[in-house]
Amino acid sequence: MERAHIGSFWWPYICNLPQRFNVPFFFTGPEITNLQYPPVIYQVKRRCRALLDLEKELRNILTEVPSNQHPFGGQEVNASSLGWAMAAVSSRAFQMHNSKGSARLMLPLIDMCNHSFSPNARIIQQESKEGTSFSVIADRHLEEGADILLTYGALSNDILLLDYGFVVAENPHDFVEMRYDKAMLDAARMAARLNGDGFSQSAVSRQSILEQLNLEGAGASLQVNFGGPKLVDGRLLAALRVLYAQDSDYDSVQQRNLSELQMLDGAPLGDVIEKKSLKTLVAICALLLGHFPTSITEDENILKKIDLTEAGRLALEYRVAKKKLLVDCIQALSRRITSLEKDTMQ
Numbered sequence: 001m002e003r004a005h006i007g008s009f010w011w012p013y014i015c016n017l018p019q020r021f022n023v024p025f026f027f028t029g030p031e032i033t034n035l036q037y038p039p040v041i042y043q044v045k046r047r048c049r050a051l052l053d054l055e056k057e058l059r060n061i062l063t064e065v066p067s068n069q070h071p072f073g074g075q076e077v078n079a080s081s082l083g084w085a086m087a088a089v090s091s092r093a094f095q096m097h098n099s100k101g102s103a104r105l106m107l108p109l110i111d112m113c114n115h116s117f118s119p120n121a122r123i124i125q126q127e128s129k130e131g132t133s134f135s136v137i138a139d140r141h142l143e144e145g146a147d148i149l150l151t152y153g154a155l156s157n158d159i160l161l162l163d164y165g166f167v168v169a170e171n172p173h174d175f176v177e178m179r180y181d182k183a184m185l186d187a188a189r190m191a192a193r194l195n196g197d198g199f200s201q202s203a204v205s206r207q208s209i210l211e212q213l214n215l216e217g218a219g220a221s222l223q224v225n226f227g228g229p230k231l232v233d234g235r236l237l238a239a240l241r242v243l244y245a246q247d248s249d250y251d252s253v254q255q256r257n258l259s260e261l262q263m264l265d266g267a268p269l270g271d272v273i274e275k276k277s278l279k280t281l282v283a284i285c286a287l288l289l290g291h292f293p294t295s296i297t298e299d300e301n302i303l304k305k306i307d308l309t310e311a312g313r314l315a316l317e318y319r320v321a322k323k324k325l326l327v328d329c330i331q332a333l334s335r336r337i338t339s340l341e342k343d344t345m346q
């Protein structure tokens, strides 16, 4: 609305906002496909659909509104202008908290600061009789001309891409998600050349632990992640440890609590089960990597091209970061397997 009202109080601020935002609902179809990661493609399409629905709804409402009461000064409202407004808010509003609750606020000037996971400044909020004020203070001495960097939060590349239109190459908060599925675990077990019965035939006693992990039963939450500070979703790790446990190990399983079973450090059910679980996790990462249509090397070669669009480059950077995350997981898990093997030999 403010953008349509030339000369309004907020007009100077609105004029200084970027004309274009590089968020994915402005991507072309092929650029969206080039993200190569179904969970984020689903989110992009959902947001595009929501914008188109909003456009339709507003158009219907506005046909009934007399021209002198038109909220946008008679200007056409379409998905593109709505998308611009949404991107302006999603990429520039800061989540602020006080005693009354929390809200996302547009903070002119402060919103010129870029994001870093190693920021050199932070926002300070002060309450007084006059109201709430916000300022930025540096956490260390900044040379003249240095960028003032804030942290936008512990955000994954999915959120950075969808809300802000950029990604961070080695984002410590990024993850790759998969759906917990015993058929997938069986495939990974075979890929890791570990023999034994399929996981689908697991005993009732294991079933109850999988239910406690909320991976089985009504209302189970099946999304499990690789990456982030924990490297592997604790629930997936615990499930594999329990599924590999033999009936004879069962006493040992019952002596462990759920949080112990979910921790990557240690081998709560012994080295044999640990190695099998870790090898299966490596195979899952390799299978997930194989789902991407192109390799990291192919992507890096495409990235060297100079005629890529900004969105095309961003889509490539996004998918390379996901693939590298899986490679990092494979390497870290393989190091753990090697160290367990060394311990066994000693």
Ligand SMILES: C[S@@+](CC[C@H](N)C(=O)[O-])C[C@H]1O[C@@H](n2cnc3c(N)ncnc32)[C@H](O)[C@@H]1O
Pocket (backbone or CB within 6 Å): 018, 091, 092, 093, 111, 112, 113, 114, 115, 116, 163, 164, 165, 166, 167
């Ligand atoms: C709150 S604004 C920051 C100021 C912005 N550079 C400007 O002057 O318009 C957020 C936008 O800045 C850009 N940005 C912030 N941090 C970034 C980073 N670390 N890498 C790339 N772009 C970044 C993104 O376009 C993001 O949507």
